[in-house]
Amino acid sequence: MATTLAKSTLTKTAKGTDGKDGKDGKGTDGATLDVAARIEHVSKSFATPAGQQLVLDDITLDVARGEFVTLLGASGCGKSTLLNLVAGLDRPTAGAIGTDGRPALMFQEHALFPWLTAGKNIELALRLRGVPKAERRERAEELLSLVRLDGAHGKRVHELSGGMRQRVALARALAQDSQLLLMDEPFAALDAITRDVLHDELMRIWRETGVSVLFVTHNVREAVRLAQRVVLLSSRPGRIAHEWSVDIDQPRRIEDAAVAELSVEITEQLRGEIRRHGQH
Numbered sequence: 032m033a034t035t036l037a038k039s040t041l042t043k044t045a046k047g048t049d050g051k052d053g054k055d056g057k058g059t060d061g062a063t064l065d066v067a068a069r070i071e072h073v074s075k076s077f078a079t080p081a082g083q084q085l086v087l088d089d090i091t092l093d094v095a096r097g098e099f100v101t102l103l104g105a106s107g108c109g110k111s112t113l114l115n116l117v118a119g120l121d122r123p124t125a126g127a128i129g130t131d132g133r134p135a136l137m138f139q140e141h142a143l144f145p146w147l148t149a150g151k152n153i154e155l156a157l158r159l160r161g162v163p164k165a166e167r168r169e170r171a172e173e174l175l176s177l178v179r180l181d182g183a184h185g186k187r188v189h190e191l192s193g194g195m196r197q198r199v200a201l202a203r204a205l206a207q208d209s210q211l212l213l214m215d216e217p218f219a220a221l222d223a224i225t226r227d228v229l230h231d232e233l234m235r236i237w238r239e240t241g242v243s244v245l246f247v248t249h250n251v252r253e254a255v256r257l258a259q260r261v262v263l264l265s266s267r268p269g270r271i272a273h274e275w276s277v278d279i280d281q282p283r284r285i286e287d288a289a290v291a292e293l294s295v296e297i298t299e300q301l302r303g304e305i306r307r308h309g310q311h
């Protein structure tokens with residue numbers, strides 16, 4: 032079953048040292064975006080007891096419409112910080128971020144409401160998007176079917192396995208009908224087999240929906256298994272250290288020789304970044 036994503040309104044949200052603020056969703060300069068996400072010269076500092084800590088330094092990155100990009104880097108290098116900025120949950124210290132409509136989010140923790148059923152969790156997202164009540168049930172069923180959870184509408188969250196919960200969380204993210212899906216280590220807590228199955232499902236859904244994905248992971252194999260492009264962040268501060276376009280035919284398997292070969296190359300670079308910054 033194919034899901035069509037509604038054409039999102041083009042918005043440009045931005046905030047930097049220039050003081051421009053696109054929180055009205057109309058954009059800073061009225062420009063429309065020809066990409067799903069545009070990150071332009073973004074830096075982010077946090078105030079710490081030791082002073083300002085520069086976490087992200089001059090990040091420039093586009094995610095094309097329909098593209099699947101994985102963001103890779105050592106723990107603490109600023110991956111989640113960058114994703115939160117793209118999500119609009121926080122503001123960059125400098126630079127600008129534009130997205131094609133409001134992005135949908137999916138995190139390592141499913142963040143489903145435990146007092147609602149799987150279906151009602153999805154219906155809530157549909158309600159927030161303004162989908163009329165009469166259509167919500169059917170749409171939720173369709174989304175559950177898309178993530179291969181037919182018949183799970185009435186199940187409570189505690190009745191579902193970890194993998195099933197992440198499927199519901201994915202369905203709920205897709206319910207937002209966003210052009211851009213931001214995923215922060217969504218499968219990190221799952222066992223290897225379940226993760227493998229969900230990789231296949233995510234690839235199928237990505238193809239079927241045409242959604243653009245920015246996927247954060249520190250698992251190199253996972254990054255190569257999924258992405259059209261892998262972006263490696265350095266640490267302290269996070270900068271774009273390297274990018275690879277992944278020209279390996281899909282469907283891929285995590286154990287494919289070509290996936291392994293590129294993963295070795297990327298891991299070498301990642302090790303170099305970690306050594307350079309004295310992390311272990």
Ligand SMILES: Nc1ncnc2c1ncn2[C@@H]1O[C@H](COP(=O)(O)OP(=O)(O)OP(=O)(O)O)[C@@H](O)[C@H]1O
Pocket residue numbers: 077078086104105106107108109110111112113249
């Ligand atoms: N709100 C905040 N206030 C202060 N420091 C923060 C805040 N959020 C993140 N940091 C710091 O920014 C750095 C990057 O954190 P971030 O969570 O983005 O890393 P990450 O790459 O996602 O790591 P991991 O792979 O472990 O999830 C860390 O040093 C963290 O302590």
Ligand SMILES: [Mg+2]
Pocket residue numbers: 110111112215
């Ligand atoms: Mg993180």
